[in-house]
Amino acid sequence: METKKSKTVWKVLGLFLILMLITGVIYPLVVTAISQAAFKEKANGSIIEVDGKKYGSVLLAQQFTGDEYLWGRVMNLDTSTYTDENGDTVMYAGPTNLTPASEDYEKLIAKRVEKLRKANPEKADEEIPVDLVTVSGSGLDPHISPEAAKYQVERIADTRGMEPEEVQKIIDKYTEGRFFGVLGEKTVNVLEVNLELEGILK
Amino acid sequence: MSNVAIQMIIYCVILIALAIPLGKYIGKVMNGEKVFLSRIFVPCEKGIYRVLRLNKSDEDMGWKKYAVCCVVFSIFGFVILFFLQMFQKILPLNPEGIGGTSWHLAFNTASSFVTNTNWQAYSGESTLSYLTQMLGLTVQNFVSAATGIAVLFALIRGFIKVKQKGIGNFYKDMVRTVLYILIPLSLVIGIVIAAQGVPQTFKAYDEVELLEPIEVENEDGTITTVTKQVVPLGPAASQIAIKQLGTNGGGFFGVNSAHPFENPTIFTNLLEMISLLLIPAALCFTFGRNIKDKRQGRAIFIAMFVMLAIALGIIGYNEQIGTPQAAQGTTVAMEGSSVYSGGNMEGKETRFGIATSATWAGFTTAASNGSVNSMHDSYTPIGGMIPMLLMMLGEVVFGGVGCGLYGMIGFAILTVFIAGLMVGRTPEYLGKKIEPFEMKMAVFICLATPVAILIGSGIAALLPATVGSLNNAGAHGLSEVLYAYSSAGGNNGSAFAGFNANTPFLNISIGLVMLFVRFVPMIATLAIAGSLAQKKKVAVSSGTLPTHNAMFIVLLIFIVLLVGALSFFPALALGPVAEFLQMIG
Numbered sequence: 001m002e003t004k005k006s007k008t009v010w011k012v013l014g015l016f017l018i019l020m021l022i023t024g025v026i027y028p029l030v031v032t033a034i035s036q037a038a039f040k041e042k043a044n045g046s047i048i049e050v051d052g053k054k055y056g057s058v059l060l061a062q063q064f065t066g067d068e069y070l071w072g073r074v075m076n077l078d079t080s081t082y083t084d085e086n087g088d089t090v091m092y093a094g095p096t097n098l099t100p101a102s103e104d105y106e107k108l109i110a111k112r113v114e115k116l117r118k119a120n121p122e123k124a125d126e127e128i129p130v131d132l133v134t135v136s137g138s139g140l141d142p143h144i145s146p147e148a149a150k151y152q153v154e155r156i157a158d159t160r161g162m163e164p165e166e167v168q169k170i171i172d173k174y175t176e177g178r179f180f181g182v183l184g185e186k187t188v189n190v191l192e193v194n195l196e197l198e199g200i201l202k
Numbered sequence: 203m204s205n206v207a208i209q210m211i212i213y214c215v216i217l218i219a220l221a222i223p224l225g226k227y228i229g230k231v232m233n234g235e236k237v238f239l240s241r242i243f244v245p246c247e248k249g250i251y252r253v254l255r256l257n258k259s260d261e262d263m264g265w266k267k268y269a270v271c272c273v274v275f276s277i278f279g280f281v282i283l284f285f286l287q288m289f290q291k292i293l294p295l296n297p298e299g300i301g302g303t304s305w306h307l308a309f310n311t312a313s314s315f316v317t318n319t320n321w322q323a324y325s326g327e328s329t330l331s332y333l334t335q336m337l338g339l340t341v342q343n344f345v346s347a348a349t350g351i352a353v354l355f356a357l358i359r360g361f362i363k364v365k366q367k368g369i370g371n372f373y374k375d376m377v378r379t380v381l382y383i384l385i386p387l388s389l390v391i392g393i394v395i396a397a398q399g400v401p402q403t404f405k406a407y408d409e410v411e412l413l414e415p416i417e418v419e420n421e422d423g424t425i426t427t428v429t430k431q432v433v434p435l436g437p438a439a440s441q442i443a444i445k446q447l448g449t450n451g452g453g454f455f456g457v458n459s460a461h462p463f464e465n466p467t468i469f470t471n472l473l474e475m476i477s478l479l480l481i482p483a484a485l486c487f488t489f490g491r492n493i494k495d496k497r498q499g500r501a502i503f504i505a506m507f508v509m510l511a512i513a514l515g516i517i518g519y520n521e522q523i524g525t526p527q528a529a530q531g532t533t534v535a536m537e538g539s540s541v542y543s544g545g546n547m548e549g550k551e552t553r554f555g556i557a558t559s560a561t562w563a564g565f566t567t568a569a570s571n572g573s574v575n576s577m578h579d580s581y582t583p584i585g586g587m588i589p590m591l592l593m594m595l596g597e598v599v600f601g602g603v604g605c606g607l608y609g610m611i612g613f614a615i616l617t618v619f620i621a622g623l624m625v626g627r628t629p630e631y632l633g634k635k636i637e638p639f640e641m642k643m644a645v646f647i648c649l650a651t652p653v654a655i656l657i658g659s660g661i662a663a664l665l666p667a668t669v670g671s672l673n674n675a676g677a678h679g680l681s682e683v684l685y686a687y688s689s690a691g692g693n694n695g696s697a698f699a700g701f702n703a704n705t706p707f708l709n710i711s712i713g714l715v716m717l718f719v720r721f722v723p724m725i726a727t728l729a730i731a732g733s734l735a736q737k738k739k740v741a742v743s744s745g746t747l748p749t750h751n752a753m754f755i756v757l758l759i760f761i762v763l764l765v766g767a768l769s770f771f772p773a774l775a776l777g778p779v780a781e782f783l784q785m786i787g
Contacts, residue, residue, distance in 0.1 A: 004259070012271055014254050015373055016278045016345070019380055023444075024341035027385060031440040035396040036403065043402045045433045045463070047410060054410040057433050059399055059462035062412050069414060073552065079418045081328050082432040084409055090432045091416060095457060097579035097700025099678040100548045101785035106527035113533055127535035130528065134547040137460030137559070137576040143552040147535075147542035183209055184468030185543045185555035194413055 048191070050200055056191050061093070061142045064194060067119060067159040070152055070171070072144055072190035073136045074112060093139035109133050122154045143187035146175055160197065170196050205538055206518040209557035213565075214511070217476055217483060224480060225487025225499075231382045232355045232492060234374070243381045250377055262368025265732025268356055269725050271372040272349055276316050276721075279342055283312040286338040287330070296331035297406035303329060310709035315342035317720035318350055318450060318602050320572055320695035321712060323703040325456030327434040332404060339452060340441045344388075347448030347481075348379040350604030353724055354485060357608050360731030361493050361632045364739050369731045383481070384447060391473055392443035399466035400439040408433040438463060446477035449602040451572030451695045459562070459575040460551055468553055471575060475562050478571040482600040485607045493632055497750035502610055505758045509599045510568045513588050518560040520585035521546045525785055546585070549577030560585070567592040570602035572695025579673065579682065579698035583785055586698070587778035590685050593692035595766040596651040602693055605720075608727045610762075612647030614749065615640060615730070617761045621747050621754075631749060633739040640733060646726040652769035654715045655691035659684050659773070667707060673700025677784065681777035690715040 035043035046058040056062055063075045075093050082090040098105055112133040117124060129148035149171045157164040174192040178184050195201040230237050263271070286293070287308040291301045303311070307323060314321040315338070326335065352375035359369045396402040409430045416428045438454040442464055445452055455461040465471050483503065490499020524536045524546040538544035543555030550559045559576035566573055567589035578586055592599055598610040615629075615636055622629030622636075629636040662668050662683050672679040685698040690712045697703070703712065740746075748754060 008267070008271065009274055011254050011256070011260070011373070012274045013278055015376060016275055016282075018250055018253065019345050019348075019376065020282075020337065020341045022385070023344040023380065024337040027388065028336050028340060028437045028440040031389065031392040031396065031443075032402050032404065032437055034393055035439065039397045042399045043396050043439070044405065045401050045403075045408055045435055046399050046466075047408060047433065054408070055413065056410045056431065057408075059466050060431065060433060061462075062414065062431060063416055064414050066414055077416065077418070079416075079426075079428055082407075084430060088430070089418070089426055089428050090409060090430045091412065091428045092432050092434075095460070095549050095577045095580070095699070097577055097673050097698070098548065099583075099674045099781070100525045100528050100546050100580055101583055101781055102527065102674065102676070102678065105525075105548075106530070109528055109530055109534065113530060128533060129542060130524070130534050130536060130544055130547045131552055133534055134528070135549070136547075137549045137551045137554075137574070138457045138462060140457075140462055141551045141553075142462055145542045145552055147539070179468040179472065182212060183472060184553055184558050186541050187553045191413070198413065 048195065048201070055195055055200060058189065058192065059142055060140045062191055064190065067155055069197070070149060070156060070190050070193045071132065073131060073141045074134060076135050076139050078139075095137055095139045096135045120152060120155050123151055126151070142189055142191060144190055146171070146186050146188055149188040149193070156197070167197070203519070203522055206522055206557040206560065210514050210518060210561050213475065213561050217479055220476065220480055221483035222487055225484035226491055228383060228484055229488040229491040231378050232358070232375075232488065234378070237382065239382055239386060246381060247377055251373070254373060256371075256373055260371055260373060262366075263370065263372060264367050265356070265369055265728045268369055268372050269728045272353065272724060272728070273721065275345070275349065279345060280312045280316045283315060283338045283342060284308050286334050287311060290331040290334045293331065293333050295333035295336070295404065298331070300329065300331050306706045306709040307704055310713040313713035313716045314695065315339055315450070315452060316346055317693055317716045318346040318448070318570070318605065319690060319693040319716045319720070320445065320450045320452030321690055321697070321716065322452055322456075322695070323709055323712075326453055327455050332436050335441060335454060336437055340444060343441065343444040343448050343450040343452070344380055344384055345376070347384060347450065347603045348376050350602050351379045351383070351485070352376055352604070353727055354604035354608050357611060357727050357731040358489060358492050360734035361634060363735040365737070366735050367732075369728070369735050384444065387447050387477070388440070388443040391447065391477060392440045394473060395442060395470045396439035398470045399463070400442060400470065401435045401463055402437055402439040403435050404437060405435055407435055434463070442474065443477070445573060446474045446571065447481060449478060449482060449569045449571045451478070451566065453573060457577075457699075459573045460577065465575055468558070471554060471558060471562070475565055475575075478573060479565045479569045479600055481603045482569050482606045485604065489607060495632070495750070498632060501750045501755050502607070502614065505755045506599050506610065508755070509759060509762070510564060513568065513592055513599075514561060514564040517564050517585050517588050518557065520582045521556050521560045523582070525582055527785070546580075546582055549580030551576065563589050564592070566696060567694060568599040570597040570606060570692055570694045572689065574696050577699055578685070578696060579700045583778045583782035586681065587774060589696070590681070590688050590778070591766065591770070591774070593688040593694045594652070594655060594770045595762055596648065597692040597694060598762060605693070605724070609647055609723060612644045612723070612727070613762050614758060615644040616648055617754070617758045618747055618749065619644075620761065621757060627745050627747065630740055630746060633742070634734045634737050635740055640730050643726040643730045647723040648765055650719045650722045651691045652765065654719050655687045656769065656773070658691065658711055658715045659687035662687065662708065662711065665707065667705065671702040671705060671708065673702070677777055677781035681781065684773055684777050686712065687715060691719050693720055
């Protein structure tokens, strides 16, 4: 009886090690090999590289506060977790996890509303798109809604001395529709719009 | 609002359309029937069995041996994962040089992944090396899911077999589940999501220039200018595919499937969201097929689906309405349109908006998956209460792969017993008499979750130290504690993520809750399987309560809600309900 039991334990260990080899080594290596061979750029972080300089990842938001830029979702910056090889701070971001039903939250939104009203006086009578006053789920949401982009067109055009139509055209270029026209929501990629406004993307 | 309803309906239709054929396929795999992948995998299977030297005594195990195998297998997984985390600093594949974790975090994470919970008291990108993620977590994502499915197979055999002792071969159930079901699906989904932008690489993290530098004020008043952003990478796609399919849910990155690198497009979201409920839904049809009465599987599926649909409706409605605190009168536009989601967008991604975020919240807490594509902590009070309630029901509204269905069968046994008491008949289910032994075990299955949640959160709420972990004050703070223990007690793993759970007390107590609610019902289920297999089949008579009709479905839903509501109503009243009243007051 004793030997039978210990045999079972060894067999179970054997099973674990075999499954570990299949699922923890072979499987991830196969996916990596195929991804790196077939779509290298996507599998390495979708980096925007122009003339050897890395301007960001298409998928990760950067913070914009200048009047000449399209603003994205409000960012909850994390400048304490990561540093580069010289020990300098490197930016990352995360969600707030605040309840949207508290008094503190009400005050927070009021402050953000005031800031937007001040920056976009030509839109004083219009409702503010909710994505401009809230922090996203990842904290790194690269998108805003087309409505939120439209809200900022005149400010950007005025600051840059461009026609509003030109700005809107760039926004449209980086607007993506819904999946099959129904699923998800329409989005504008904020970083790509700003890189094109700066003449880096064409 | 119609936007939300239309999207939810489409998601559910896709889910059902895929679950039915997959259920049939899994049924064939369970019995070792021929499937289209047999030609590739039969030789692999035979090779593995030869290496393991399986013999006759393994062929048809009694329930005790099957249970011992499950537990020993999980112990090996636990030990390996525990030491991988502690010693990752000196192990290879750690380009960021991340240090070993504390012992209590290692205990918590090992418990979490071995029990198919994937509660995470850490952020993957800053705490774990590529090796730990791949050889530790990815492996557990597969095998903890496979263990759940194996136990379900054993239970199904208990209903099929007549006057026999054995309930199946643990080794074969595990190998077949991994090879024929989990690996092929994960390969397809892993590669597709990598093509959409989910990283899959062993390179170190990248750094990019910021277009507009950021000025950060330090504590001493000086200003630091930050000019670079970190781009975290890793073998993410392969792990994310299985974390969804196996109802695991542990994120490669801290913010889980809200992170644009875990879930970059609406298409990846569709794949991941369907995946996370696909196998639990399919198993209902597997169950019906393999006990040779499809109506029984369909009845359980409908009972689960009705509860899910109601939950989706309530979450979607509340999130679309948003809160008066965010609306600021009529200053902020809360109403949606075709170019704009509106609603409560705090903690939600623009590409997902309200409809897709709310659907995911319902799916992930119905299935005991626990991955999130929006932050549940920032849901409206009632919108956040429903996901919590889905977990409190014991993860039987689809639930985890395998374990959700065997939990629901526990409730079905409870239902026939109560119905039997009301009309004075001997209860039977699927041709097997339900006697005191089965009832005792079914009570273990049904009550493990409520007991663990209430004791755990009760003790935590009493301790002064817990206050330091809260991210929000007042009623919402209690909701954070309650959500944490509900998540552990349902083996779900999602979180009101503002809650800082990485403290020794919380790591250990939440770890123990997860182990308790995983293994007590699992062993009780195997005991039922063993007992049923030995019984003879009773013929259907006029005294038999039919278990496939609308009457039974309603009764089953009623019993599930009754156990959940009675256990949790007081706690919910003090948390989300109180917050809701404050919000509108």
